[in-house]
Amino acid sequence: MSDPATYRPAPGSIPEAPGVYRFSDPRGRVIYVGKAKSLRQRLNSYFADLSGLHPRTRQMVTTAARVEWTVVTTEVEALQLEYNWIKEFDPRFNVRYRDDKTYPVLAVTMDEEFPRLHVYRGPRRRGVRYFGPYAHAWAIRETLDQLLRVFPARTCSAGVFKRHGQIGRPCLLGYIDKCSAPCVGTVSAEQHRDIVDDFCDFLSGRTDRLVRELERRMAAASEELEFERAARLRDDIGALRRAMEKQAVVLGDGTDADVVAFADDELEAAVQVFHVRGGRVRGQRGWVIDKVEPTDTRALVERFLIQFYGEQAALAEAADDAHQPVPREILVPELPAELDPLTDWLSGLRGSRVQIRVPQRGDKRALAETVRRNAAEAFTQHKLRRASDLTARSAALQEIQDALGLDGAPLRIECVDVSHVQGSDVVASLVVFEDGLSRRSEYRRFEIRGGAEGGDVAAIAEVVRRRFRRYLAETATDRAEAEGVESAGVEAEGDDPRGGGNAGAGEGEPPDISPPAATATHRPGIDPDTGRPRKFAYPPNLLVVDGGPPQVEAAADVMAELGITDVAVCGLAKRLEEIWLPGDPDPVIMSRTSDGLFLLQRVRDEAHRFAITYHRQRRSKGMTSSDLDAVPGLGPTRRATLIKHFGSVRRLRAADVDEIAALPGFGKRTAAAVLAALQAPERLDPPADGGSDRSQPTGAGAGAS
Numbered sequence: 001m002s003d004p005a006t007y008r009p010a011p012g013s014i015p016e017a018p019g020v021y022r023f024s025d026p027r028g029r030v031i032y033v034g035k036a037k038s039l040r041q042r043l044n045s046y047f048a049d050l051s052g053l054h055p056r057t058r059q060m061v062t063t064a065a066r067v068e069w070t071v072v073t074t075e076v077e078a079l080q081l082e083y084n085w086i087k088e089f090d091p092r093f094n095v096r097y098r099d100d101k102t103y104p105v106l107a108v109t110m111d112e113e114f115p116r117l118h119v120y121r122g123p124r125r126r127g128v129r130y131f132g133p134y135a136h137a138w139a140i141r142e143t144l145d146q147l148l149r150v151f152p153a154r155t156c157s158a159g160v161f162k163r164h165g166q167i168g169r170p171c172l173l174g175y176i177d178k179c180s181a182p183c184v185g186t187v188s189a190e191q192h193r194d195i196v197d198d199f200c201d202f203l204s205g206r207t208d209r210l211v212r213e214l215e216r217r218m219a220a221a222s223e224e225l226e227f228e229r230a231a232r233l234r235d236d237i238g239a240l241r242r243a244m245e246k247q248a249v250v251l252g253d254g255t256d257a258d259v260v261a262f263a264d265d266e267l268e269a270a271v272q273v274f275h276v277r278g279g280r281v282r283g284q285r286g287w288v289i290d291k292v293e294p295t296d297t298r299a300l301v302e303r304f305l306i307q308f309y310g311e312q313a314a315l316a317e318a319a320d321d322a323h324q325p326v327p328r329e330i331l332v333p334e335l336p337a338e339l340d341p342l343t344d345w346l347s348g349l350r351g352s353r354v355q356i357r358v359p360q361r362g363d364k365r366a367l368a369e370t371v372r373r374n375a376a377e378a379f380t381q382h383k384l385r386r387a388s389d390l391t392a393r394s395a396a397l398q399e400i401q402d403a404l405g406l407d408g409a410p411l412r413i414e415c416v417d418v419s420h421v422q423g424s425d426v427v428a429s430l431v432v433f434e435d436g437l438s439r440r441s442e443y444r445r446f447e448i449r450g451g452a453e454g455g456d457v458a459a460i461a462e463v464v465r466r467r468f469r470r471y472l473a474e475t476a477t478d479r480a481e482a483e484g485v486e487s488a489g490v491e492a493e494g495d496d497p498r499g500g501g502n503a504g505a506g507e508g509e510p511p512d513i514s515p516p517a518a519t520a521t522h523r524p525g526i527d528p529d530t531g532r533p534r535k536f537a538y539p540p541n542l543l544v545v546d547g548g549p550p551q552v553e554a555a556a557d558v559m560a561e562l563g564i565t566d567v568a569v570c571g572l573a574k575r576l577e578e579i580w581l582p583g584d585p586d587p588v589i590m591s592r593t594s595d596g597l598f599l600l601q602r603v604r605d606e607a608h609r610f611a612i613t614y615h616r617q618r619r620s621k622g623m624t625s626s627d628l629d630a631v632p633g634l635g636p637t638r639r640a641t642l643i644k645h646f647g648s649v650r651r652l653r654a655a656d657v658d659e660i661a662a663l664p665g666f667g668k669r670t671a672a673a674v675l676a677a678l679q680a681p682e683r684l685d686p687p688a689d690g691g692s693d694r695s696q697p698t699g700a701g702a703g704a705s
Helices: 038-048 055-063 076-089 136-149 156-168 190-203 207-223 226-245 297-319 339-350 362-388 392-406 455-496 549-561 594-625 636-646 648-652 657-661 666-680
Strands: 019-024 030-036 066-071 106-107 115-119 127-129 257-264 268-277 280-290 329-331 356-357 412-421 424-434 444-445 542-546 568-573 579-582
Touching: 030 038, 030 055, 030 076, 076 297, 076 339, 076 392, 106 136, 106 190, 115 136, 127 190, 156 648, 190 207, 207 226, 257 297, 257 362, 268 297, 268 362, 280 362, 329 362, 339 356, 362 542, 362 666, 412 455, 412 594, 424 455, 424 594, 444 455, 444 594, 444 636, 455 542, 455 549, 542 549, 542 594, 549 568, 568 594, 636 648, 648 666, 657 666
Parallel strands: 257 329, 329 356, 412 542, 542 568
Antiparallel strands: 019 030, 019 066, 106 115, 106 127, 257 268, 268 280, 412 424, 424 444, 568 579
C-alpha cells in the first residue's frame, strides 16, 4: 500500500483545463481512467484526507504509484479519449458495462454460401448478423421454430450439412418443410439467400411488407385454384402474426429507442435496457455493478451511455454490421450533467442526431416505469441469490470470524439500531440472524424511556442493558428450574410409594404414586408454561451496533457492567463501511466484494428498516390522536396534510399561524383553531416520566426491561 503523498503532483502543476487522467500502479499498469472539466480540481480531490474518501476510491489511490493526464480542447474529445483508454487498458477500478456474453442472440452467418440460423453466445464476428439479445435461449428457439415454417432456412451445423449432402438425403426438418434442404440441392444458393434475406427483413421490423406479399400470393393461388398452396400461405401468414404478437407494440409511433433504468444502493447498482425497434421490444439486457465512487443517478446514466454505446459501436465495426449501434432516441430516468457533449458524441457514433430525454407522459413514460420495475426486481433477485446461497453464507461467517478474530463462526448475530426525528419518538430495533438468515420471529423493538437525552449512544446503551438483563434473568430462571427438577428427582427415588415408604399416605389409603410436577424434563430457554422459547434466552455470538467508536464503546461498557464476556461486539459505520471493535483505535476494513461485509450490511440494513418502520408507526399514531381530532372543522384530508408536512405534534405546536395557513386547504382561521386546540393548558403538561407514559416496548418487543 502506497502513500498518495509520495506521488502527488507539485502544487500548481496540474492545469485547470478539461482533460483525461489515469492512475498507474508501481508496475506501470493503468488501474483507473477518468475525465474532468477541471483537471486541477478533480485530481486534488483524490489527495484529500484518506478517511474522507469512498472506500473503493481510497483503495485505488493507495494502490496507485503515479498519475498522468492529457489536456483536450473540448468535452467531446474528453469523452472519446476516456472511452479509448478504458478500452485499451481495461483498468481494474473502472466499471465496465461489457456486453454480457451470457445473453443469447440469434446469429445469421451471412458470410457462408448457405447462411445458417442459430442461437449464439460470445463475441461478435465480421460477416454475421445478430438479432437480440434475448432474455432466454428458449425464447429464440420458440420464435425460430414458428418462423422456419415461413422462412425454411438452414439451421444445422457445418458437419451435419456436409454429411447429409454426402448421403443425398435431407434431415427431418427437410422432410417436414422447416428447411428448404439446400444440402441436397432442393434450392440453389441464390434462392436460399433470398429466404434468409426475407427472414432478416422480418426480424428487422419490416413485417408489414412481408405479410402483404404473402397475402397477395395467397389470393393469386386461390384465383388459380391452387387451394393447397393457398392454404399453406394462409398458415404461413398465421405463423408470422403469432410471432409478431410475441413482440407486443409498446410505442404506437413506431419509434426506435432504448429505454434505460436503474436501481441502486450505496454499494451496487442494477441497470436494465429495453431495445425498442419499430415500436416493439426486440431485446432486453441487464447488469449489476459495484459502485466505484459515490454516484447518483445522473452520473450512472452518463457512465452507462459512454461505456455501453462505445462498446456497441466497436462490436458493430468489428462485425461489419450495417445496423446502427445507437438508436435515434434514448430514454433515461435523469439527464446526465454533461448532456450536450454526450449527445454530440453519440450522434457522431450514429451518423445522425441522437436525442437523450426523460419521458414525461404517455406510452414512453409507462414503458420507462416498466423498465424501472424490472431493474428493481433484478436488483432484489441479485441480493436474494447472494443471501440464499449456502456456500456464500458459510464463507461470509468464516470471513467475519477471521476479520474480527472470533473464537468461532458467529452463527447468531444480533444488531441494534436507533430511529428518531430530531429527538422525537425515539425507538430502537433488535434484529436476529441465525446461520446468515433472518429470524423475524426473534425481532424485538423498544421505546427509549429517556427520549432523546444522551442521543444515540445512550439509546444503544439502554437497549443493550435491557436486552442482556433479560438474558441474565432468564438464565437464572433456567438454572433454578433445572436445580428444582434434579432435587425433585432425588426425593422421588428415596420415597418410592410402591416400596411402602410413602410418609404422606394414611393407613388403609392407597399410596400417592403420582410424580411431582417438578420432575418434568427441563429444556433450557423454553418456558415450561407455554412450551415456547423465551424472548431473550439465547445470547448472540456477535452483537452489531449501527455506528462508530462511541456506540461500540457504549455497548461494550454495558456488557462489561453486566459481566457478560462471551459475546463479541462490533460497530458498522455507514459512511465508509468500517467495522469498529471496542478499544481499537483503527477500524477493520473488509473487501467491498466480501461476502462477510455483505452479510453485516444486510444485518445492519434490516435493523435500520425495522427501526424506522416502528418509528413511523409511532409518529403516525401520535399525529392521529385526539390532539387533532378535537380541532373543530378539521377533517381526515386536512389532518393528513398536517401529518405529512410537520411529522409530529411537537413540531406542529412550534409552528405559527402563517406557516399552517400556507398549506393547501387551510386559512388563517383554521390555522388559529389548530394552534388553539394544541396549546390548550391541559395539553401542555407532559407525563411525569419525561414524555412517555409507557415504560415497556410495544409489539414484538413487549416485555423488555
